Amino acid sequence: MSTTATTPATGAERGAPDGTLLHMHGVDMHFKTGVHAVDSVDLAVRRGEFVSVVGPSGCGKSTLLRIAAGLETRTGGRMDVSTDAIGYVFQDPTLLPWRTVMGNVELCTQLQHQPKEVRRKKAQAAIEMVGLKGFEGNYPSQLSGGMRMRASLARALTLDPELFLFDEPFGAIDEITRERLNGELLKIFREQRFAGVFVTHSIAEAVFLSTRVVVMSARPGRIVGEFEVPFDPHREPSLRADAAFARLTGEVGECLRAAA
Numbered sequence: 067m068s069t070t071a072t073t074p075a076t077g078a079e080r081g082a083p084d085g086t087l088l089h090m091h092g093v094d095m096h097f098k099t100g101v102h103a104v105d106s107v108d109l110a111v112r113r114g115e116f117v118s119v120v121g122p123s124g125c126g127k128s129t130l131l132r133i134a135a136g137l138e139t140r141t142g143g144r145m146d147v148s149t150d151a152i153g154y155v156f157q158d159p160t161l162l163p164w165r166t167v168m169g170n171v172e173l174c175t176q177l178q179h180q181p182k183e184v185r186r187k188k189a190q191a192a193i194e195m196v197g198l199k200g201f202e203g204n205y206p207s208q209l210s211g212g213m214r215m216r217a218s219l220a221r222a223l224t225l226d227p228e229l230f231l232f233d234e235p236f237g238a239i240d241e242i243t244r245e246r247l248n249g250e251l252l253k254i255f256r257e258q259r260f261a262g263v264f265v266t267h268s269i270a271e272a273v274f275l276s277t278r279v280v281v282m283s284a285r286p287g288r289i290v291g292e293f294e295v296p297f298d299p300h301r302e303p304s305l306r307a308d309a310a311f312a313r314l315t316g317e318v319g320e321c322l323r324a325a326a
């Protein structure tokens with residue numbers, strides 16, 4: 067297991083004293099195939115931070131998330147993860163076609179053998195949080211792409227994640243829906259205050275959602291730039307038209323082009 071989990075007295079006390087829930091120290095990943103995917107990555111994410119990771123395709127972003135989730139074992143460096151409440155959302159919504167929205171959202175808590183009333187209550191709250199109220203009985207084939215992604219997000223929310231990992235969840239979604247989902251995810255983040263790591267190809271999405279944007283180089287992926295995002299957590303869609311927003315996305319874009 068590549069994660070070290072501490073078992074604190076209460077959820078409120080989890081993490082390092084400064085609220086750090088994920089801390090990578092010089093993390094390296096050499097696959098057996100000879101691919102050097104990740105090179106000496108240092109990354110700390112605290113509760114209440116939303117860190118986006120942008121980088122060229124194949125630079126090790128997904129590998130980094132899998133290492134953070136304990137799904138992959140790093141070959142070098144150290145990693146501290148101070149929670150076992152980890153949410154993970156993939157680019158593909160990965161819903162079971164034979165289950166309704168409610169059935170899909172209840173899946174994780176069901177696999178944890180949580181009592182039926184508890185998981186129903188959590189699923190209902192998560193469904194409402196992502197704006198799917200009224201669609202509990204729909205099957206995935208009866209949903210739009212954006213709604214499927216909302217269901218996937220709701221399923222992860224039922225685990226009350228303290229560390230929330232997102233691997234290009236909105237990559238396959240049209241721009242208007244994506245912007246709406248960005249606004250809704252931001253609202254959920256403000257309410258839940260998890261530590262977020264969000265991989266995306268979209269610089270605008272990264273800046274809009276994040277408290278910090280991290281830029282990775284081409285493989286082997288190293289962190290080559292970090293940008294604090296100074297905007298108020300209550301962000302309106304109109305922020306995207308702001309001059310300061312354009313300046314920051316321009317700087318991140320320049321760093322990304324130099325890194326690729």
Ligand SMILES: Nc1ncnc2c1ncn2[C@@H]1O[C@H](COP(=O)(O)OP(=O)(O)O)[C@@H](O)[C@H]1O
Nearest residue numbers: 097099101103122123124125126127128129130
């Ligand atoms: N399980 C694996 N075994 C061997 N190589 C892998 C494995 N997973 C990913 N890779 C390789 O590691 C590199 C980084 O992959 P990935 O993390 O998926 O990149 P990204 O998400 O940034 O596009 C790629 O060259 C990919 O082919």
Ligand SMILES: [Mg+2]
Nearest residue numbers: 127128129233
């Ligand atoms: Mg990837």
